[in-house]
Amino acid sequence: MIFLVLAAGAYFVAVLERWATKGRFSLKGPVVSGLALLGRESLVPRKLDRIFFEAAPPLVLVSAVLAAAVLPLAPGLVVADLATGALFVNAALAYVMVALLMAGWGPDGAYAMVAGFRFLGQLVAYSMLIVMPITAVAMRAESLVTTVVVTSQATLWNAAYQPLGFVLYFLAAMAVAFLPPFDLPVAPGELAGGVEAEYTGWRLAAMRLGRATLVFTLALSVTVFYLGGWLGPVLPPWAWTVLKTLVVTAVMLWLGRYVPRLREADVLAWGWKYGIPLALLNIFYVGVVLLGAA
Amino acid sequence: MAQAVFTGSFGVAAIWFGVVVFRTSSMVRSALALLFSQAAIGGMFLAMETEFLGVLQIMMMATEMAIMAIFMVMYMMDPGGLSEMDMTHQKRASLAAGVLGAFGALAVALLAGWGPVEVQVPAATAQVHDLGIEIMERSMLIFETTGVTILTAMIAATAIAIQRRH
Numbered sequence: 001m002i003f004l005v006l007a008a009g010a011y012f013v014a015v016l017e018r019w020a021t022k023g024r025f026s027l028k029g030p031v032v033s034g035l036a037l038l039g040r041e042s043l044v045p046r047k048l049d050r051i052f053f054e055a056a057p058p059l060v061l062v063s064a065v066l067a068a069a070v071l072p073l074a075p076g077l078v079v080a081d082l083a084t085g086a087l088f089v090n091a092a093l094a095y096v097m098v099a100l101l102m103a104g105w106g107p108d109g110a111y112a113m114v115a116g117f118r119f120l121g122q123l124v125a126y127s128m129l130i131v132m133p134i135t136a137v138a139m140r141a142e143s144l145v146t147t148v149v150v151t152s153q154a155t156l157w158n159a160a161y162q163p164l165g166f167v168l169y170f171l172a173a174m175a176v177a178f179l180p181p182f183d184l185p186v187a188p189g190e191l192a193g194g195v196e197a198e199y200t201g202w203r204l205a206a207m208r209l210g211r212a213t214l215v216f217t218l219a220l221s222v223t224v225f226y227l228g229g230w231l232g233p234v235l236p237p238w239a240w241t242v243l244k245t246l247v248v249t250a251v252m253l254w255l256g257r258y259v260p261r262l263r264e265a266d267v268l269a270w271g272w273k274y275g276i277p278l279a280l281l282n283i284f285y286v287g288v289v290l291l292g293a294a
Numbered sequence: 295m296a297q298a299v300f301t302g303s304f305g306v307a308a309i310w311f312g313v314v315v316f317r318t319s320s321m322v323r324s325a326l327a328l329l330f331s332q333a334a335i336g337g338m339f340l341a342m343e344t345e346f347l348g349v350l351q352i353m354m355m356a357t358e359m360a361i362m363a364i365f366m367v368m369y370m371m372d373p374g375g376l377s378e379m380d381m382t383h384q385k386r387a388s389l390a391a392g393v394l395g396a397f398g399a400l401a402v403a404l405l406a407g408w409g410p411v412e413v414q415v416p417a418a419t420a421q422v423h424d425l426g427i428e429i430m431e432r433s434m435l436i437f438e439t440t441g442v443t444i445l446t447a448m449i450a451a452t453a454i455a456i457q458r459r460h
Contacts (some may be wrong), residue, residue, distance in 0.1 A: 049320065083418030084349045091353030098329065098356050101363065119365075120360055127357065144422060226433045 002079055007066055009216035010209060012246060016253050017212070034205055041202025045107040053107030056195075057203055059099035060210030065186055066124060067092035068217040072147045074230045074237035085146035086134050089221055093176055096214060097123055100178075100185055100195050103207070119178065119185040125271025126182075129172035132279035133165035135254035136286040137225045150229030158226040161289075165282040166226045168275060171219040172216065173252070175267070177211065180256030184264055219248040223266025300341035308334035316382065321366035321373040329359035345418040346425055 014030035038040040044053070070085040070092075072078035072178050082088050097120060104116015140161065141152035159166040186194040199207050223229055223244040230237030232244075311331035315324050332355035339348030367373040378428065382388070429437055 049323065052322075052326075082345065082349075083422055084346050087346070087353065088349050091349050091356070094353050094356035098326070098360055100324070101360055102326070117364065120364060123357060143419070145419065173393065 002068075002073060002077065005073060005238075006065065006213060006216065009220070009242070009245065009249075010205060013212040013215045013219075013249055014208070017215075017251055019253075037200075037205040037208075038202050040201045042138075042199075042203045044114065045198050047108050048198075049106045049108065050073045052102035053198075053205075054106075055108060056099045056103035057199070057206035057210055059102065060207065061213055062098055063092050063095040063099060064210060064214040064217045066095075068213070068220060070146055071217070071220050071224050072150060072229060074269070075147065075243045077238055078147065081145060081147055084144050086138050086144040086149060086225075087188040089146075090127075090131055090134065093218075094127070096176060097127075099210075103195040103199070104185075109198045111191045111193070111197045112195055115185040115187065115191050115197070119195070122175070122184065122264070122267055122271070125268050125275065126172045126175035129168045129271065129275045129279055130176065131271075132276070132283060133162075133169040133172075134225060135277075136165045136283045138163055139283070139286050139290060146224055150224055150231065153228040154231060157228040157231075162282055162286050164278060164285065166222075168279050168282065169226065170222055170248075170252075173222055173274075177215045177218050177252075178198075179215065179252055181259040181262045183256070183261060184267065184269065190261070215249060215252065216245065219252060222248045297341055297343075301338050304337035304341055305332045308338065310331075319372070321370050322363050325359050325363035325366055328362070329355055332359065343415045343418075344421065346422050 011030060015026070018030065019025045067089045069079035070082050070088045072081070100119045101116045104112045104114075104119070106112075115149075137149055137158055140158065141149040143149065143152075153161070171182075178185050183196075186196055191197065196204060196207055220241070223241055227244045227248070229244075230241045232240035235243070308331045311327045311334060314327040315331065318324050318327065333352050336348045336351035336355065339345075339351055
């Protein structure tokens, strides 16, 4: 059930992304382009680092699926309800960066390498904004268990309880999934596809699938951590989670459509100079509110 | 039994990746081999039912080793390993140091009084709670001192690295 939702979610992400970038809404679009990719020859660059080149696309997918495994769709509907769930999401997402570093280094191409190192260079700028807002979420729930995080929002969603953390996490999630305007590691038109530049055929299809799953997983994490997860009236719990996740995905893709790609130096500077202090402020604020309520 | 098999397999994987670190000439391969070696140690933690430590190890190493990859590529003269650079030097001294270190570690492992073996492992949630209490109470001074020391080192390193304006 969970993997079906994940697969359907990844497919819907592909449909939405197509709609956001090409302006055409087509339900069969991703099938057609996926089949086209599978039908094409998958070229292998000369003098490549074979292990990295082959391992990178599956690693993106594995990271996304592992992160999704600890995020609940409904009470009891979670692959692994770990005691360290919120931390585990971070751990799994860290390997997206490792995968892109491999994809950048592996094919021995200039564009890919610049893109891979670029994503790695921004690491602290976005990963701190994933970890620190989650810390504040865990503070309120007094637990790292993701299902407890959801139930802790029964009276008020975290998006309203700690709006600063929500905005920071939302933007950082877009950066982890390298969605526009943070699409620096693929950067179409500038780096000719970046980390995807040297991938063709089924390997590119695997990379795209991993990315679509990653976007869905991150939207799911926003839902679980900030939008009350399965909480909601009338509809069954899983339907609320899926619905909220799809809305978050749509907003993520829609935002990117209207903002130009940010400069790498700007992302770094803003992340370090404003993002991290604001995330610390958010932790402090949540702490004060919690102590005030206690 | 299964626990011993998993712990052992992750241990062997950790050692194997550790060997790979020195057998490759590519700096990125070397850094990532070290990452997988450390992640395998995280796997050992998980197999030994210390969930928090395992997940933390797997998470921290991904970022730390990737950052190390940047520095290795920046500062080594042959990051791609294309011109047959030899990764090893001072072979005799390092062999001696390695053997000595191994015996030292073995001696600690065998001779130290580890106390009675915990038969009943605390639940994963209890472990997270107990670790938090430990860090915030008894070990707070150690962690705070370490944190401030590392911060000081970072600021000092940055200050040294910045070029003086004349």
